[in-house]
Structure formats: structure tokens, C-alpha cells
Amino acid sequence: MSIAVLFGLFFFLVLVGAPIAICLGAATFASFMIFTDISPIEISSMMFEKVEHYSLMAIPMFILAGNLLSKGSAANRIIEFAKSIVGHLPGGLPISAIFASIIFAAVSGSSPATVVAIGSIMFGAIINAGYPKKYAVGTIATAGSLGILIPPSIVLIVYGVTAEVSIGRLFMAGVVPGILLGIMMMVVTYIGARRLGFKRTEPAPFKERLAKMKDASWGLMTIVIVIGGIYGGIFTPTEAAAVAAVWAFLISVFVYKDIKMSEFFDTALDSAKTTAMIMFIIANAMLFAHFLTIENIPQGITETLIEANVDKYMFLLMVNVLLILAGSFMEPSAIIMIMVPLLLPVAVALGIDPIHFGIVITINMELGMVSPPVGLNLFVTSGLTGMSIKDVIVAAFPWTMTILAGLILVTYVPEIALWLPNLMYGG
Secondary structure (H helix, E strand, C coil): CHHHHHHHHHHHHHHCCCCHHHHHHHHHHHHHHHHCCCCHHHHHHHHHHHHCCHHHHHHHHHHHHHHHHHHCCHHHHHHHHHHHHHCCCCCHHHHHHHHHHHHHHHHHCCHHHHHHHHHHHHHHHHHHCCCCHHHHHHHHHHHHHHHHCCCCCHHHHHHHHHHCCCHHHHHHHHHHHHHHHHHHHHHHHHHHHHHCCCCCCCCCCHHHHHHHHHHHHHHHHHHHHHHHHHHCCCCCHHHHHHHHHHHHHHHHHHHCCCCCHHHHHHHHHHHHHHHHHHHHHHHHHHHHHHHHHHCCHHHHHHHHHHHCCCCHHHHHHHHHHHHHHHHCCCCHHHHHHHHHHHHHHHHHHCCCCHHHHHHHHHHHHHHHHCCCCCCHHHHHHHHHHCCCHHHHHHHHHHHHHHHHHHHHHHHHCCHHHHHHHHHHHCC
16 A cells, blocks of 8 residues: 555656645655654655765765866867867767767766757768768767766665675676677668768877877776776775866866866855755665665565566566666666666676666666656757657657667676676675
């Protein structure tokens, strides 16, 4: 009965258009008041306790670092470097957009930020080079979704906190799948450009490539600092976030000099607003998950599926279908906070590695970012390009199917996600 009330209230509020954090919080608060003896003061105290987690401190720092780099010239320098490497291939400019998105995703950790930073520069350039508009729109909308898989990733941090697994391992586990998906998208773009009659051009001279890499090196060093520092044991992922924010501030204000000190306050304020929104969602989602736990729902689901002789392959298929549907309607952090407490116990009971499971969930969130009706990247791209949501969905379809193919591959070949963290940390 309690679960029927909880989910009934939640979906009712979703249908009437309430913000997802309010849906989670109001439904859970009402359920606590009806079915438990916990007082409102205890519930509010519980919310604060849920977000008092050391690893969550990384979120505002990575958001600030991403905002500093995306509002400055780091994105443009990364794009120029990407063009010098792959711009001569058939489909070179769209491929450069994907390549630049992979790099910038590793700098910003944010999918919408990647779409805006790369798309605002590359969209017009791809159109002016004679490519169909769908090429510009499709590549930018979908490649930007890699921002939640390639470390540093806010979504992976949220999963790590919820599942209580190593965020360092999760970051390493996201590297190979992220690069694999990027390469698959580049191949699809290359094949399509060849069919449209685009030819290979003369590659940039080595000196020019070196110069472009040098020009982008300050931004690229963010990746080295974060990943190298975590792997080298110099600092934790949370400390890496703080170092990344300081580094982004230094290069944006004093090296590239494209953000004035007077503008820094506005950037910090924007970052604080984004952080507040995410943390409010997390607090309410954790409370939602806590109610599910005290009602023994995860244990019940686990027992039911095991008694039904559902094997791990069928379970993973069910999870993918469920999460693709959920990702089409909800924000990634909220989905993780709700679904992981329900699904992870079953996954562990069936012998699925929690790190691998986290990467599978994150790729599903990528698909959700480009899936109708409320995929965030679709709206960001629509606003950026002036195209209707319907046209953006159609344009992104080939690359969305590429991500789906990558999801299937990573789901059923776990070594793709586990090879690097096992190599670095032992497994």
C-alpha cells in the first residue's frame, strides 16, 4: 500500500508538470507522514544528512571548472586542435566536432555545456562547408552526451555515492567506453560523408598540428591533472575537482585572459545556481530511496527476480529498456538516486560488477539526453540552431542508434568497462 501511494503521488505530480525535485520530495514526505511515525523535523534533518557526503563536494567544483572553460576560449582552441588532427577526412568537420566533444567532455564533465561550447562554434562552420544541416545538428546533439560518461562526470559521482563504490574506479571505467562510443560515432559520420561525395583533403602539416596542440595545451592539461592526479594517488576525485576549478580559473583569467575578474562573479553565481538545483534533486531523491529501503522494496524485487530464474543477461536487458524509458522523461541524477537502490542489489545477487553496472546505467542516461520527449540535449541543440525539436530528433537519429549499439556492446562485454580500472587498481 505504501509503495502504491508513493509512486502514485510521484507520477501524479510528474503528469501535472511539477519539477522533478518537488515530485520526489512531496511524494516521499507524504508517504513518511502517512505510513511512519517520523516527524517532519526528522524528515528535513534526514535530507540534510543525505547530502552531507564528502564525494558530493566534487559536484560544485567540476561545474565551476566546466563553466569557466566553456565561457572562455578553451573550447575554440580544442576545436582548432581537433580540426588539425581529423579535419582532412571525409566528414572532417563533423568528425572534428565529435573529437572536440570527447576532449571537452573530459574537461567539463557536463553534457549540456559540451553541446553549447562545441555547437556554438561548429554548427555554422559545418553548414558553411556544404554539409547537410542534419550532419551539424546530429553530431553536436549526440556527441555532447559523452559529457556524462567520460571523466570527470557528475553522473558517475552521483552513482558512486548512491552505490557506495569507488568514484576513482568509475572514472577509469568510463574512459574506454566513452572513447569507443566516440569512435563509433566518427565512423558513422565518415561513412555518411563518403556516401554524400565528400573527399579526403590534404592533412594539416605536422608543425601546424603541433602549434594547435600547444595552443590548446592549457585546457588539455585539465584532463591530465584530473585523471593523472587520481590515478597517481596524488588526490581523491573530490580534491581533483577543487584542483580542476583552481586550474580553470588560472588559465581562463591569467593565461587565456578571456574572462575578466569582474565576470568571474557571474560565472561563479551561475555555477552555484546549477549546483543548488542538482543538490536539491539529490537530497529529495535520496529521501525517496531511503523510504524504499525501509519498506524493503529492493529486497523484495531481488527475491522475486531470483525466484523467477531471471539470469543476468535478461536482467540487463530489462534494465536497459527501463532506463531508456525513464531517461526520456527524467533528469539523470534523479533516475540514478531512485533506480540504483532498487536495481543494484539484484545486479550484485546475479553476479554483475557494480562498476560495470554503473557504466551501463550512465550510457542509458546518455541515450536519455537525446531521446524524446524531454531529452535535454535536444532542447539545447534546438535553441542553439533554431530547428524544431522534431527536426533535431530526426537529424540525431543515426547517431542515437550508434549510442544504442554501443550500449548493447558495453552491456554484454563488461571487460570494455572493467579492463582499465582493473589494470590500474587491480581486480
